[in-house]
Amino acid sequence: MAFDLDGTLIDSRRDLADSANEMLASYGAPPLADEAIVRMVGAGAAQLVARALDAAHVSAPVDEALVRFLAMYDRRLIHYTRPYDGVPEMLERLDEAQLAMALVTNKPLEQSIHILEAFDLLKYFRWRIGGDGPWPRKPAPDGLQSVMREASAENSATLLVGDSAVDLQTGRNAGVRICLARYGFGFADIAAGALAGDEVIVDSPVEIPDAVRS
Numbered sequence: 262m263a264f265d266l267d268g269t270l271i272d273s274r275r276d277l278a279d280s281a282n283e284m285l286a287s288y289g290a291p292p293l294a295d296e297a298i299v300r301m302v303g304a305g306a307a308q309l310v311a312r313a314l315d316a317a318h319v320s321a322p323v324d325e326a327l328v329r330f331l332a333m334y335d336r337r338l339i340h341y342t343r344p345y346d347g348v349p350e351m352l353e354r355l356d357e358a359q360l361a362m363a364l365v366t367n368k369p370l371e372q373s374i375h376i377l378e379a380f381d382l383l384k385y386f387r388w389r390i391g392g393d394g395p396w397p398r399k400p401a402p403d404g405l406q407s408v409m410r411e412a413s414a415e416n417s418a419t420l421l422v423g424d425s426a427v428d429l430q431t432g433r434n435a436g437v438r439i440c441l442a443r444y445g446f447g448f449a450d451i452a453a454g455a456l457a458g459d460e461v462i463v464d465s466p467v468e469i470p471d472a473v474r475s
Contacts, residue, residue: 262355262360262361262362262363262419262420262422262473263362263363263364263365263405263408263419263420263421263422263437264362264363264364264365264386264421264422264423265365265366265399265421265422265423265424265425265428266364266366266368266373266376266377267302267303267366267368267446267447268302268303268423268424268425268442268445268446268447268448269345269422269423269424269428269442269445270344270345270348270377270382270466271342271343271344271345271348271376271380272342272343272344272345272446273342273376274295274299274302274446275295275340275341275342276334276337276338276339276340276341276342277298277299277302277309277334278293278295278298278299279337279340279341280330280333280334280337281293281298281301281309281310281313281330282298283333284310284313284326284329284330284333285313285314285317285319287329288317288319288321288326290317290318290319291317293313293316293317297316298313299446300449300450301313301316302446302447303367303425303426303427303428303447303450304367304398304399304427305367305368305392305398306327306330306331306334306367306368306369306392307323307327309330310323310326310327310330311323314326331369331372334372335372338372338375338376338379339375339376339379339380342376343380344380344382345444345445345466346465346466347465347466347467348382348466349380349381349382350466350467351466351467351469351470352382352385353385354470355385355469355470355473356385358470358473360473361387361412361414362385362386362387362388363386363387363388363389363390363405363408363412364377364386364388364389364390365390365399365404365405365408365421365431366390366391366392366399367391367392367398367399367427368391368392369391369392369393370389370390370391370392370393370394371391373389373391374389387412388408388411388412390404390405390407390408399427399428399430399431400427400428400430400431400434401431401434402431402434402435402436405419405421405431405435405437406435409435409437416435416436416437417437417438419435419437419438420437420438420439420440420461420472420473421435421437421438421439421440422440422441422442422469422472423439423440423441423442423445423447424441424442424443424444424445424446424447424448425445425447425448425450425451426447426450426451426452426455427447428441428447429441429451429455429456429460438461439459439460439461440460440461440462440463440469440472441460441461441462441463442463442466442469443462443463443464444463444464444465444466461475
């Protein structure tokens with residue numbers, strides 16, 4: 262069983278938006294609306310930075326701006342970020358059921374680990390795949406498939422839980438079952454026509470254990 266992080270386990274909207282706007286301010290640009298920045302999240306930090314620069318009409322090298330953004334985000338990883346209500350209890354239930362769990366996120370791994378450690382959630386994830394590791398970022402299935410090989414997990418026995426179009430496509434590319442978190446901030450950008458009808462959709466983390474059994 263694999264989980265996305267932002268928008269699935271944690272609500273990180275404000276810290277991401279504040280960091281992106283601080284990065285833009287360092288180039289003399291005005292801030293973007295928080296919700297505009299949130300819609301840029303999902304494909305990794307470099308893509309977030311590139312999209313923010315483009316939206317703010319800032320002509321700066323993405324690599325340079327990415328270094329600034331990551332440093333600024335490091336200072337506020339958990340200022341406002343919190344697990345969604347019910348996430349700790351949900352993970353505990355799955356752990357008690359002896360389900361092997363993995364984290365598969367496009368967020369840099371060190372930042373992901375720091376956040377999960379802060380809320381005592383890292384212990385639930387036997388495998389941790391970040392967006393800056395050896396595998397291509399989601400929606401490429403490589404990171405998830407590497408976990409499946411290590412776990413000797415069949416496609417039909419693997420469930421990917423995420424909130425965004427990126428997660429939906431990742432699950433399809435990997436050929437696994439998909440659970441989408443409608444409560445997550447990425448769900449709003451999933452086009453209705455993108456859903457095949459075989460996805461499990463939940464409105465709260467507490468519903469996820471039942472999705473595993475369905």
